[in-house]
Amino acid sequence: MMSYFSDTSSNDDELETLRWYHYDMSRHAAEALLLSNGKDGSYLLRNSNEGAGSLALSVRANDSVKHFQVTRKSSGYAFGFNEFPSLQDFVSHFANQPLLGSETGTLIVLKYPYPWRVEEPSIYESVRVHTVMQAGRTERDLVAKAPSLGTKEGYLVKLGAFIKNWKQRWFTLNRNELKYFKDKMFDEPIRTLDLTACSAVQFDYSQERVNCFCLVFPERTFYLCAKSGVEADEWIKIIRWKLSQIRKER
Structure with a gap:
């Protein structure tokens, strides 16, 4: 998998070994994927359109998907008010403290990491989610140029x-x-x-x-x-x- 960042630090290598890191998946495609194939508590990590160093954690909560910003720093990863020196600490935090509060006060439980390589479930026979896996493309590009998004x-x-x-x-x-x-x-x-x-x-x-x-x-x-x-x-x-x-x- 290609690195989203220009440097080749150990943090980059660690990020790319994360099974639920979906690289260039857009916000809309993440929502379609989690709503169609995930379940309450399914989550994935993807690149954010906020710029280099910005990631987004997408989590399904009932019939909606919430998105949380994760910022990459030279010292590790910042999530909310917490900072983690490595992805292992990041994942361990979720395992020990699995509740997230959204801006509406809803508690979201992280239960099921959605891997980027999966044996496709049967729902893919009828629901096909199309993503644009190219650097520099945005959600707006995806919606305009993927007429079959969620069919x-x-x-x-x-x-x-x-x-x-x-x-x-x-x-x-x-x-x-x-x-x-x-x-x-x-x-x-x-x-x-x-x-x-x-x-x-x-x-x-x-x-x-x-x-x-x-x-x-x-x-x-x-x-x-x-x-x-x-x-x-x-x-x-x-x-x-x-x-x-x-x-x-x-």
Whole structure:
């Protein structure tokens, strides 16, 4: 792995041996990765856009991801009010004192380091996170030039609007558009849902079916059912992440 810094000190070598150091991963990509594939308490270390010597610790807390600045110094690493002479001391501190407090007062537990080399989980079959692994690129570059950031596709069963029957449809999620087709081989969608108009996505228990969730739009609430609870949870998480990004841009 290439070093982000120009010098070849032992601190650089130590940083690059850290299994949960993700080098040039952007803030948006880290959020997508942890929300899609991590769990509460998953965390990773990455380079920050604040400049040379700045790192960021990204931690998943429930359905959001918090980011904390870690500063590299000649004497070691500064994190909050603490300084650590080495990464080993840095990691040992997390093991012995695993609670972090965000600016909102939320306590975040560091439980699961997310390694940069993993056996890809099954969720990657449907959710693909694209990152730009080039020095000098920013989050803005990533969003503009990676149209597939956080995509998903698969069959869902949808409740009709007027005739209340359930029909299987092929769904694709790309950027802020959720499209559904009569079947997978069709090129033209039956309808395209603009997620910028969606106010919420959540599990739904009002229908006489399992593994259902709903998307709330001003003119209609769409009821969808997946083949399993895990699949429904994947759809909810990736759409919820999309909605959070839309709100940030407003």
